[in-house]
Amino acid sequence: MRGQDSKRRWARLAVVATLMMAVTSVHGGSPDFSHTRPKGKRLRPEPLPEKRPVPPKVRYGTFRPLNEIDQFILKRLQDEKVRPNDPCNDWDFARRTSLDLVGIIPRVEDLDRFFRWKKKKRRDKWIDLLLAQKQYADHWTTFWGDLLRERGRVRGLPENALKNVLHQNLLDNRPFDDWVRELMTAEGPAEENPASGFILQDRVHANTLTVSISEVFLGVQIRCAECHDHPFDWWTQKDFQGMAGFWDGTRVRRRAEMQDAKDGARRRPLLEVVTNSRRSRGVFLTGAQSDLGQGPLGLADLITRRDNPYFARVAVNRLWQKLMGRGLVNPPSNFSALNPPSHPDLLDWLAIEFVDSGYDLKHILRLIVSSRTYQQTSSEPKKRRSRSTSSKKTPEENDPVEGSLFESVVLRRMTAEQIYDSVLAATGHYDSGGRFRPSIELTYPPRDRSFLRTFGASDRQTIQSPPLNGSIQQTLTLLNGRFLNGTVRWHPDHPLQQWRHARGLNVGQLVDALFYQILTRPPTKQERRGALQYVGNGGFDEAWEDLQWALFNSREFQFIR
Amino acid sequence: MDCAGCESYRRMTRRKWLQTALGTAGGASFLGLLDPALLYAVGKNKNRTADSVILLWMRGGMSHLDTFDLQPGTDHGGPFESIQTDADDIEISQHLPQLARQFKHLSVIRSMTSNEFDHSRATYQMHTGYVPIASMQHSTIGSIVSKYKGRSARDENLPPYVSIGQDWAAGYLGPKYAPYYIGDARFGDENLRMPLGLGERRFRSRLKLLREFDKTFRNKHPRNDALEAYAEHYDAALLMMRPKTAKVFDLDEEPMEVREAYGADSIFGQGCLLARRLVQRGVRFVEVSFGGWDTHANNFETVQQKSEELDTAFSMLVQDLRRKNLFERTVVLLTSEFGRTPRINENQGRDHFPGVWSSVIGGGGIQPGQVIGETDQGRAVSDRPVRVGDLHATLCKALGIDHTQSNYSSDKRPFRIVKEVDARPIKELFR
Known part of the structure; x- marks a missing residue:
């Protein structure tokens, strides 16, 4: 089985990685990492499979899956002989979903409405209600704003240019790949095209954009390679420069002066993005190439393509982490062959679901909060039974970290x-x-x-x-x-x-x-x-x-x- | 409203209730979870290393050529004269006369050097020992010192790291070692006082309610680390509110003469006074920030003004620490993010110059009267360059901390206390 087999390989690599880190710490921060870098062929994550993994049929005691997510989670729990927590009550459900989807606690009149609904329909109706609220966009604007380091006051940009774009995209539930592409390829002044605020707020600084884009959308920590080859991953400075090369022909131009809104007399510079892709020399991390060239258009295409092993997985994993307190890949900004997912098939299933839904963020959120897994109590998990088979296991296959099987919900x-x-x-x-x-x-x-x-x-x-x-x-x-x-x-x-x-x-x-x-x-x-x-x-x-x-x-x- | 009578009444009764609410020393803590032995690693080292650091941070880039590395008579020396200090062979600016009389207790480093021209990058490097990278916040030397020295037995209620006038992120060591921030020493921390007009009785009954409402949840999650950490913070906050501890931040407790001696109108001077009060109670690292040194224009006018303010505060700090027998266990370090150009620009200013700058260090067992390094008329380091890592290593040595140790960020990346493997403490500063 692919899952089992790759799990074992991941586990072995994880041990190697730990050892390598120990070595690094002894030798300190010197930039020569030749002795700690992984040897041998680069392990690349596989592209998203064409066909989605089939959610396993599972009968585990009295635990009933509510949707496909639970089938993956319960199967693994059954294999590991770990009992999940009980479902939470309606009060906890209302509070948790409200905080997670719209960022505020429910008010007494909301709860009054909730409890008037029929018990069986209550939770689904509540989720629909929350996702339709404007506050959904408010709450998730902060989430994406944190990741994209959105700053509302940048010289040369209208106030909150980027934030307004993010907010509108979330309000419209615009396909995720679509607005990510727009952020990377926006041209012209932010006054007319506020999406250009994303690259303008960093003054089209190639290294900053490379670190940011690689980490946020590819979940790859290439930042070490900014200064030296990555100490315990395959990334080299050359990879970094390749990614930075997509920005070679792009620059900021001080286009015009705009009147200060508050004080009409003062004039401020107005910045715009100008791209000359003929000068771009980008080389993508995975080695894939785009028909759209080696500039921002090509980069945006390579990042959001279905066969990019990272993009969809990273996005759904971020949502999962935000709602569950722990990523399927954890931490969510460290997608690496050395940091395998806890549930590879579930991650792929969610990622393909995301792609097939037209990169619908709300759809994935709805799936997660509708699952039994999310709707468990947050009380501490019951003590795990010791497994009779454990003596036969190799040392690197120790019991998974408590909570990593999602047998309970983390108190956040x-x-x-x-x-x-x-x-x-x-x-x-x-x-x-x-x-x-x-x-x-x-x-x-x-x-x-x-x-x-x-x-x-x-x-x-x-x-x-x-x-x-x-x-x-x-x-x-x-x-x-x-x-x-x-x-x-x-x-x-x-x-x-x-x-x-x-x-x-x-x-x-x-x-x-x-x-x-x-x-x-x-x-x-x-x-x-x-x-x-x-x-x-x-x-x-x-x-x-x-x-x-x-x-x-x-x-x-x-x-x- | 704020008449003196009411104020003293408020204080007295507040003390009374807090003692009741928190129990007297050694009694049970309010939330019933405080275990000092677990909470605070109390420094136990009995050997003769320093206990604390006071960092006087000259924000903006202090002109070394017009303070501690004067070049009178040269083209770029500017109008200031140098004066002899009471340490042999050390001359400093004429606008630091009081400090000159304390210099037999201090040493000067004239050969500080780095490559960072930009304020934020250079400041970051001086505080953390690392240049900024896009997605990791390093911990400051203040956080590191608090981690290794722990809370002092003198007053375990006080946080080990206080920063006055400039806030710092916790970095990879986490919020436990983040500085406790005071914006303006003259006003202390308003949140250490109960809300205005609430009255101690009501505050007390509020706490009683809180304890009541906290029970259900706590019992439901008996072994959750995050929740227990919260209880610790409530205990620690309430302990900081204890009059004995909170009043450390209240400069009104000092005699008027002392406040005036530090410079009654000087925010920096009052910050220095607060720093002395804090190290006296065992705080490990106090940074006092003094801005306004970014003299691209009117360098000489500004530096003269700043120097006079600095002169009063710094010289008083040294005297005061000595008088209170704190000097021998407190390292005092004055430094900046870089120096300023020898070239005097068309606005009578000097620009950013990381090639050379000066630091002053003393106390905490540091050898006084030393001149470390030489410059070629303040234009370049000509002998014994001192890099940021060397300075941090020197602080570590004075405090008895091994600077070659590593700490781990939450994503398991190792960070040495001092990044450069070849960094060394300045040996001339130690006997």
Whole structure:
């Protein structure tokens, strides 16, 4: 079987890679890596197969697949004798999908609607509802913006040029390959063709574009080869220069001056992309060649072609990683023969599904969130049974890392934007047009020391998934900072006050609504008692503010369960 | 609103409640998870290496020719005279007279050199030891020092790395070693104080609610590292809010004479004072940033002004550290991202010049009175070039850290503390 066979080969290579890294560390950072670079023939990933892998038939105890994803996942779990977690309840489902698809927690009126729907249809209808919202585009603009290092204020470009393009593409659910091609091949001034903002924001700097494009769309970390041959992969400086060569004939031109919008008297330069592909000398990583030449057009073609082994796999893997907390290839920016996928057939199946759907991002997201695998509880996986066969295995085939079989869902901390926008949504400031603006309306990167940056929002200088670690500053910001202490004000327009009047709620019901609104679940008996005791007859605004403050400060709020 | 009486009342009662809320020293922590032994690797080394570093960062590229490497009488020397310091054979600018009287405790490195002309690249290299690459953030020497030295037993509530006036990303060592950032030393960190008008009683009852609401989730996920790390941060934050710790950041605690001696109106001077307060409480690495040295125009006017401010603050810092017996365990390093061109341009300015610049170093067991390196009239290094890696290796040696060790990024790439294999500590600075 191809899968088994290649798995073994991958495993062996992984060990070699580890050894090589150890050697490198002893010898330090000197640029001579001849002793650590992989020997022998270059292993290249195979192109996407013509026919998609058949989802295996699986009967594993009482676990029932909901779609094809689950068939692949359950089969592997059955082989490894690992029991998956139970399906999550509707509350957790509503919260998790809402955060993942539209970036904010569901509000009490959304939940009211959700629970009125028939139990069997509820989840599918909810997914449809979320994917149709404008906030879907808002949320994923941040995701792609982080990867593409979108910066809203670049000299010579209209403000938010690239962001507006990304947002519109997501809003239209435009085919992914189509808009990626556009980003790479846009010409002319960003004023007229804002998609050129992607290459203009880096001033068509060939090395930066090469690192960025290779990493984001090919999942290949060629960056080491910028300065020296890759220490433990096959990439050489020549590969890097080949990729950079696609930009040889492309440059920035200062085309005209444009009037400053704020101050009509001042004029600013307006930049545009000019391409002379005759001078381009690009050589693609895989060795493939394009009829469209060796310039940006050729590069865009080579990247988005179906037979490119990376493009579709990398894209679906990014979505998978974002939703599941761990990539099928992990980390998602390290597609390498030395870093094999945990479920190669599933990855191929998803990638082909993506291609055949017309590179429909929403389609893949829908598939993932509709799966049993995604809809499991996030509680810690049950202890694995030791396998009787393990003694027969070779040492490099150790048990997979816990969680890598997707037998449970990883508890993820919300991103900075998810926390910020969720607080705004729950307290009625999200679309109030008041002092606080949702993150999508801010120009990126957010300023240093802002709430968003404190919580790990990208500075858009380097490509990285935003760090989700806590810090003392974050805690102090939530405990004492102006943002949270300002937003929890119990004013008459507070959505919960309005909900209370609309529904004629008593104090106890309002406490419940508060828990629905912030934690997306009813309070436990004990919590309810404690909260009721705290608010007394409910007449003190401060008490309601304190309750909100405490719920927002709880770890449960900040984590996606 | 902010009358002195209310303020002192607020402080007093706050102290009281915090003591109750957090338990007295040695008592249980608020969230019940704090285990100091696990949380903080308390530095245990009893040998005579330095405990802390204060980095005085001259942001923008300080003109070496008009501060510590004067060339009076040459075409490019400019109008400044040099004066004799109280260290033999060391002369510095006439606009640093007070510092000159402290120079017997300091050494000067005149042969700093690199290839980076650009502010951000050069600054990055000076802080991390690496030139920037497109998709990896390296850790600063401050993060590295905090990792290897750990929190000090003097006040375990304080973060090991504080940066005043300039923030730094954590880099590959992760957020645990990111600097705790203070924008303007005069105002401390407003988030260390309870929200205005909240009152300690209400804050306390809020914390009680929080503890209550945190229980369900915590019990559901008993062995989750990310959640436990959060609990640590809450404990650490609440501990930092303890009056004894929080007031370290409050310069009002200092006598007025001391504040004035550092330069009452000088943000940099007050930053130096805060730095002294922090190392006194055991903080490992404090950076104080002093901007405005990018003198493409009016170099001499600006450098004179900057020098006067620097003179007051730096000389006071040395005296103050010595008076408090902190100097011998604190390395003080003044440096910049590059020097400035010998050529004086048409705007009476000097431009970026990475070929030569100067650093001043002292304290923490560093041999005083040394002149490291020579320049050919400030135009090029003529003897004993000191590269960024050598400077970092020198700091490491003073602190007892092996600079040849490697750390790993999350994607398992090894990074040596000092990148260059041939980098060496400056041996003349050690006995």
